[in-house]
Amino acid sequence: MKEERLRAILEAIKPLDELAMAKARERENKLTKPLGSLGRLEEIAVRIAGITGMTMPDVEKKAVVVFAADHGVVAQGVSLYPKEVTAQMVMNFVRGGAAISVLSRHCGAKLIVIDVGVAAELPQHEGLILRKIAWGTRDLSTEPAMTREQALEAIGIGVEITEMLVNEGVRMIALGDMGIGNTTPSAAIAAALMGKPAREVTGRGTGLDDERYEHKVAVIETALNLHRPNPDDPIEVLSKVGGFEIGALVGVVIACAARRIPVVLDGFITTAAAAIAFRMQPLVQGYMFAGHISLEPGHRLLLDWIGLEPILNLNMRLGEGTGAVLAMHVIDAACKLLSQMATFDEAGVSGPVA
Amino acid sequence: MKEERLRAILEAIKPLDELAMAKARERENKLTKPLGSLGRLEEIAVRIAGITGMTMPDVEKKAVVVFAADHGVVAQGVSLYPKEVTAQMVMNFVRGGAAISVLSRHCGAKLIVIDVGVAAELPQHEGLILRKIAWGTRDLSTEPAMTREQALEAIGIGVEITEMLVNEGVRMIALGDMGIGNTTPSAAIAAALMGKPAREVTGRGTGLDDERYEHKVAVIETALNLHRPNPDDPIEVLSKVGGFEIGALVGVVIACAARRIPVVLDGFITTAAAAIAFRMQPLVQGYMFAGHISLEPGHRLLLDWIGLEPILNLNMRLGEGTGAVLAMHVIDAACKLLSQMATFDEAGVSGPVA
Numbered sequence: 052m053k054e055e056r057l058r059a060i061l062e063a064i065k066p067l068d069e070l071a072m073a074k075a076r077e078r079e080n081k082l083t084k085p086l087g088s089l090g091r092l093e094e095i096a097v098r099i100a101g102i103t104g105m106t107m108p109d110v111e112k113k114a115v116v117v118f119a120a121d122h123g124v125v126a127q128g129v130s131l132y133p134k135e136v137t138a139q140m141v142m143n144f145v146r147g148g149a150a151i152s153v154l155s156r157h158c159g160a161k162l163i164v165i166d167v168g169v170a171a172e173l174p175q176h177e178g179l180i181l182r183k184i185a186w187g188t189r190d191l192s193t194e195p196a197m198t199r200e201q202a203l204e205a206i207g208i209g210v211e212i213t214e215m216l217v218n219e220g221v222r223m224i225a226l227g228d229m230g231i232g233n234t235t236p237s238a239a240i241a242a243a244l245m246g247k248p249a250r251e252v253t254g255r256g257t258g259l260d261d262e263r264y265e266h267k268v269a270v271i272e273t274a275l276n277l278h279r280p281n282p283d284d285p286i287e288v289l290s291k292v293g294g295f296e297i298g299a300l301v302g303v304v305i306a307c308a309a310r311r312i313p314v315v316l317d318g319f320i321t322t323a324a325a326a327i328a329f330r331m332q333p334l335v336q337g338y339m340f341a342g343h344i345s346l347e348p349g350h351r352l353l354l355d356w357i358g359l360e361p362i363l364n365l366n367m368r369l370g371e372g373t374g375a376v377l378a379m380h381v382i383d384a385a386c387k388l389l390s391q392m393a394t395f396d397e398a399g400v401s402g403p404v405a
Numbered sequence: 406m407k408e409e410r411l412r413a414i415l416e417a418i419k420p421l422d423e424l425a426m427a428k429a430r431e432r433e434n435k436l437t438k439p440l441g442s443l444g445r446l447e448e449i450a451v452r453i454a455g456i457t458g459m460t461m462p463d464v465e466k467k468a469v470v471v472f473a474a475d476h477g478v479v480a481q482g483v484s485l486y487p488k489e490v491t492a493q494m495v496m497n498f499v500r501g502g503a504a505i506s507v508l509s510r511h512c513g514a515k516l517i518v519i520d521v522g523v524a525a526e527l528p529q530h531e532g533l534i535l536r537k538i539a540w541g542t543r544d545l546s547t548e549p550a551m552t553r554e555q556a557l558e559a560i561g562i563g564v565e566i567t568e569m570l571v572n573e574g575v576r577m578i579a580l581g582d583m584g585i586g587n588t589t590p591s592a593a594i595a596a597a598l599m600g601k602p603a604r605e606v607t608g609r610g611t612g613l614d615d616e617r618y619e620h621k622v623a624v625i626e627t628a629l630n631l632h633r634p635n636p637d638d639p640i641e642v643l644s645k646v647g648g649f650e651i652g653a654l655v656g657v658v659i660a661c662a663a664r665r666i667p668v669v670l671d672g673f674i675t676t677a678a679a680a681i682a683f684r685m686q687p688l689v690q691g692y693m694f695a696g697h698i699s700l701e702p703g704h705r706l707l708l709d710w711i712g713l714e715p716i717l718n719l720n721m722r723l724g725e726g727t728g729a730v731l732a733m734h735v736i737d738a739a740c741k742l743l744s745q746m747a748t749f750d751e752a753g754v755s756g757p758v759a
Contacts (some may be wrong), residue, residue, distance in 0.1 A: 083497050084504055085485070085611035089727070090700070131439070131757045139754040143437050148747025150438055157738050195626030257439035257757075269563070346444070364718065365658070366444030373443070380734060384511050393502025400493040403485045403611075 052207025054286075057305075060210065061332040064308045067101030075100035078107070081394040091314055091362070095340070095382055096389035102313050102338050103222075109391035110223040110313060113160040113379050114216050116303055117144060117151060117227035117374045118209070120168030120295035121187030123196065124274075125232035129267045131257045134187070134231045138171035141229060144371070145178040151227055151371035158380040160225065163216075168230075168240030168295030182208050184295050191236060192274045195291045202290035202298050209302020213310065223313045225342065225379045226303060226321035227372020229298050232256075234347060237323035239271050239292035241349040243280045244326050245356050248272075252349030254319070254368075285330040293327075300324030305331065308338040315382065317375035318345035318368065322353045329357050340382060343367060406561025408640075411659075414564065415686040418662045421455030421665050424661050429454035432461070435748040445549075445716070449736055450743035451696070456692055457576075458669050461744035464577040465666060467514040467733050468570050469726045470657055471498060471505060471581035472563070472650035474522030475541030479548065479586035483621045488541070492525035495583060498725070499532040499644045505581055505725035512734040514579065517570075521562055522584075522649030545590060546628045549645045550725045556644035556652050563656020567664065577667045578655060579696065579733045580675035581726020584650050586610075588701060591677035593625050593646035595703040596636045598680050599710050602626075606703030608673070611722075639684040647681075653679030659685065662692040668737065671729035672699035672722065676707045683711050694736060697721060697728030 060318065075097045080086060087093060099108045119141045138284055143149040144164045145403045147156075155162035165180045166173050170187035184204055188196040209304075216224060234256040241252040249271040278291040289298050301324045307314035308328075315321050316339055328335045341354050344361035346368040354361060362378040395402055423619050429451045434440060441447060453462045473495045479488045497503040501510075509516035519534045524541035527533065538558050542550040551559075570578060588610040595606040597683050603625040609618055632645040643652050655678045656679045661668035662682075670676050670693055682689045698715035700722040708715060716732040749756055 065628055082464055082504075083494065083502060084723050088611065088721065088723040089504065092719055092721065133755050133758050136755050139752065140437065143752040143754060144745060146747075146752070148437060148745075148752045150436075150443065150742055150746055155739050157734075157741050178510065215673050257442070295435045362719075365446060365716075367442065367446065369438050369442040369443065377735065377738060380511075381731065384508055384731060387507050387511050388504055391502075391507045393497060393500075398493065398497040398500070398502050400497060401487050404487050 052203045052210065054203060057203065057206060060305055060309050064332050064334045065266035066334055067337045068104040071104045071106055072097050072101040074106040075389060079389060082392040083395055083398050083400050089388060092385040093329050093386040094386060099313055099386050102311055104311060108386050109390065110383055110386050112221050113223045114221045114228050115151060115155050115160050115162045115225040115376050116212055117164045117229055117295035117372050118167050118299040119164060119229040121170035122230055122232040122236060122294055123188050123190035124192055124235050124270065126190055127192055127270045129235045129270055130232040132231050134170060137229055138169050138173060139305060141166060141169060141173060145176045149371060150369055150373050154373055154376045158376050160376050160379060165212060166297045166300065167205055188294055191239065191292045192270045195278065196274045196293055197290050199286060199290045205298025206296045206302035206368065209299035210306040213303050213306035217310050217312055219393065223317040223382065224303060224307055225372050225378055226300050226317050227375065228296050228320040228370050229299065233294050233296065233320050235267060235271060236292055236294045236297060237320045238349050239274050240288055240323040240327065242275055243288045243292060243352050244282050244330055245352065249275060251366055252352060254347035254349060285327045289327055297324045297363055301327045302336055304328035308335040313340060313360050315340045315342045315375040317342055317372045318370050319347035319350040320370055322350055326353050326357060340378065342378030406557045406564065408557060410561060411557065414659055414663050418686050418688045419549040420688055421691045422458040425458045425460055426451050426455040428460040429743060433743060434678045436746040437752050437754050443742060446739040446742060449739040453667055453740050456663060456665055458675050462740050464737055464740050464742065466575050467737065468575045469505060469509050469514050469516045469579040469581050470566055471583055471726050472521050472653040473518060473525035473583040474649035476584055476586040476648055477544035477591060478546055478589050478624065479544045480544055481546055481624045483589045483624055484586040485613060486585050488524060491583055491585045492523050492527060494517050495520060495523060495527060499530045503533050503725060504723055504727050508727055508730045512730050514730050514733060519566060519653065521559055521653045526671065535659055542648055545593065545646045546624045549632065550590065550647055552638060553644045556640050559649045559652025560656035563653035567657050567660035571664050571666055577733055577736065578657060578661055579669040579726050579729035580654050580671050582650050582654065582674040582724050584648055587648050587674050589621060589625060590646055590648045590651060591674045592703050593628050594642055594677040594681065596629055597642045598636050598684055599648060599706065600636065603629060606706060608701035608703060639681045643681055655681045658682035658689055662689040664750045667691055667694060669694045669696045669729040669733050671696055671726045672724050673701035673704040674724055676704055680707050680711060683753045694732065696732030
């Protein structure tokens with residue numbers, strides 16, 4: 052994707068529809084329940100009205116997009132698992148045996164997996180889209196993870212996949228990721244965008260011990276010192292210390308906002324992508340929901356920075372979109388309550404005593 | 406129900422199946438995900454294994470039971486809504502227009518509503534079971550809410566409904582309530598069982614202002630001073646300051662525990678019922694899940710007292726089973742993950758690097 056096209060999409064993003072939100076709020080107050088008693092479900096439904104421009108929005112047709120890629124920095128020993136696991140897990144996703152496969156079925160969401168940079172040749176498979184940019188990124192602790200062109204290509208793929216889904220009738224999209232080692236670029240992005248020290252945004256990923264955790268922090272510090280990515284140029288941040296799957300997720304976020312489709316973040320990696328999109332265009336914040344809060348310390352910091360409150364808190368730290376797809380079910384519930392509940396008048400139910 | 410029959414059911418309740426839990430934990434550790442990365446979903450699935458005695462439990466067939474009754478104490482002005490709303494909402498439930506109707510459909514749970522004491526003649530309707538004990542309880546601030554026989558009758562109805570559902574193949578039950586004014590008996594029960602002052606466990610229900618809130622606290626204090634219910638005799642607590650729907654919910658909790666069926670609490674009212682059951686037989690704790698945490702202050706205190714951690718926190722305060730049915734979907738997800746995910750061996754995925 053050309054930088055001009057990206058700029059055009061970002062400029063197409065508009066604020067939430069305040070009129071639709073006011074009408075949805077008015078309807079919430081007429082439904083057969085005490086005022087405000089559905090709590091966050093009411094806020095969620097009202098925001099979906101603002102996103103979609105509809106007073107009684109229908110977001111039942113849902114999809115989870117999982118972008119997969121490998122990371123050169125894994126050579127530095129920042130992950131507990133070997134990088135082969137990325138390709139193995141992609142096949143596990145599409146064969147139905149992974150957590151996200153089970154949860155997508157359970158929540159009635161279509162699952163698609165997109166190879167944007169797995170360091171292995173993947174076979175054709177239903178539910179798998181092959182759009183490999185390269186066989187993994189370069190080692191961000193010694194050189195830029197990718198070129199600026201590759202960063203734009205990744206974003207472009209995210210935009211394109213979103214367009215495809217929206218044209219199929221999908222009305223809500225959850226973000227997922229797969230990439231052994233990808234909490235490292237996510238922490239580097241978080242540190243670069245928020246101007247925080249690496250340690251504050253670095254967690255134990257899939258379960259590092261103390262020694263390897265210290266090493267991971269040092270690797271991220273090295274990368275930040277080497278590249279000094281400019282937070283005012285989010286594409287530079289992405290290309291120097293990011294990942295291909297993170298770039299594609301940036302594309303999904305901005306395309307969802309441009310098409311007025313709610314987009315649900317998962318854990319730390321998808322939120323790092325969302326933070327890049329937010330830095331490009333702050334209006335995307337209104338289109339995003341934080342599905343859950345993971346155990347990675349940088350996740351909470353990024354959510355606070357963007358201004359999002361997680362819907363679920365189940366101590367999950369798996370990625371893949373698992374928290375997002377569960378939250379999507381709650382968001383769908385909130386919209387169904389708004390559109391399907393009877394009003395006091397319709398149901399012949401008395402209101403409060405004067 | 407005779408008191409001896411109740412005692413027999415309570416004695417039939419056994420501890421969780423530790424062997425099934427150990428096997429489920431072992432399986433969780435072999436599934437294609439980092440150790441422990443599904444967080445609370447793993448704990449939930451393991452406990453369901455302990456409840457059901459199955460390593461790969463299936464709880465997809467779900468039901469929500471909503472017991473409805475009126476409360477004499479409403480004459481004291483403790484509620485914002487007139488008592489007619491109980492009957493009106495029951496019809497709204499079964500006609501599909503209430504929040505619990507929408508959420509039951511959304512979560513794939515069967516909804517049944519049972520009149521155990523609504524102060525109105527209700528018509529026959531699909532999904533509605535008529536088992537009225539009386540036209541509402543008596544005013545607990547001036548006399549016992551019900552007789553000891555009525556309390557046992559209410560519990561018996563809950564047991565019977567549970568038996569019916571379990572025999573139909575239902576494998577998980579969510580608790581719901583409808584009864585204008587029923588946060589007042591719930592607060593009285595909470596105060597009596599935990600030995601706490603009324604103010605600490607009393608909330609604003611459907612939305613009382615300061616003045617009416619103070620009045621509600623005073624009414625509950627009056628009732629507690631009048632009856633001095635003995636916390637060592639939970640049936641006495643129920644009969645003096647309880648409600649018919651609360652009694653029936655007690656029956657569901659103990660019958661679920663006896664039949665090894667997971668039971669999901671909703672808000673303050675269902676948790677007050679659960680607390681009575683817990684006081685009768687502490688082993689019921691293992692069979693219960695706290696669906697969510699409501700805004701009623703007594704709810705958190707009761708959950709802590711029983712030893713339960715809520716699954717969801719969405720600032721809801723509606724009752725009807727709305728928080729419970731959403732949580733039931735999460736519990737079902739946890740069980741499907743345990744039973745349907747592939748192991749590392751099955752999926753050919755590499756484990757952590759040595």
